[in-house]
Amino acid sequence: MNLYLVLHSGDPVLVSTFALLMLMSIASWCVIVIRVRHSWLTGRRQREFTRAFWDASNWAQASELAVAHDSPAARLARAGGEGLLHYRNHESAALGKSVSLDDYLVRKLRNHLQQETASLERGLTWLATVGSIAPFVGLFGTVWGIYNALLGIAAAGNASLATVAGPIGEALVATAAGLAVAIPAVVAYNAFVRINRRFSQELDGFTHDLHAQLLTEVHHGVR
Template sequence: MNLSLVFQSGDFVLIAVFLMLVAMSITTWSIIVLRFVRLRKVKQGNAEAKKTVLGAFTLKEAAQKLGSNESPMGQLTAESVRAYQGYRQSSDKTLATALPLNEYLVIQIRNSMSQIMRQFDGGMAALASIGATAPFIGLFGTVWGIYHALINISQSGQMSIAAVAGPIGEALVATAAGLFVAIPAVLAYNFLTRGNKSLSQDMDAFAHDLHVRLLNQKD
């Protein structure tokens, strides 16, 4: 089927529907490629950061070695060590430093984890919105195209199968295009949600180990 006929014979609304679906498809695949590449780099960086932390004698040494590591675990280690050092070296009495070291570290690590994990929410709302609305946008284009096809047929007076099947068939392409855009968006959203959940679980386990090691630091 020649899709160029849709742009040649379709009206403004039908053309706008197809252009909107094309923009949604480009957005979806851009997010998919960028997020998948980033997720892979994050896993590699986390593995390297975890190995460095476990192999270091002190967390201060580990933070220095992780200077160029921008993985979530590397960032969490650096921020937790800074919070630990700030608590130990602070001479000012504040609400934060008035807490016991254990509770202070729990608050700081939890806040750092929230800020770090928020970076991985980018694009998720777009994928969810595209997956939910693309089929309806395509269906709207189909209904609009069929309506105008029937109006044109009634005005021309041609009631043959060829006269009906052509315009209506072109209008039905809009529904197929909507599904073509929505299915990858939904699949990518589910996969990335699972990836974020797995990353969050790994971060929770790492944060627990980091918290224990900070409490037992002697330097």
């Protein structure tokens, strides 16, 4: 059945159901496109930065690379360098006496790592929500179509094909529309969860290496 005919001839409830599904689908595809682009750029920038960072000849050069690049690892490196400088500048004050440099850097890097991990998950809640509720929205349209078919049977006094074909067809289209909205959202959600898990593992490994590197800089001095 032509969706245009359904929207043109359907009652306000059914039209509202299809409109809601269309809005959910458009929003989901916008999130998917944005997240695909973000994941691709993040992965490329991450590889470029980590390769250049560990190839740097000294910490000063590595710090300049961290400032010049825009990636989760670069932001972690900047946060670690800033934390080390802050600790060294305040080690004679209460902060420096309250915790060791090791503990302070662990806390600083862990907090920033959590922020970066959270930023990777933006939009995933919407995809999960759409994947969960879209089939039920379509099911509501199905139930409403069957209800209209029953009203048509009651009004006509018979259950001929001409009486029930339209409402039943609308009901089936509503079911298909709900699945068409939900399936891409669920597939994209699972794909992004896997990508984010890989990014998180890479960031976690980088953070451990960065922490060790920052501790070695204590013996060389940081400017």
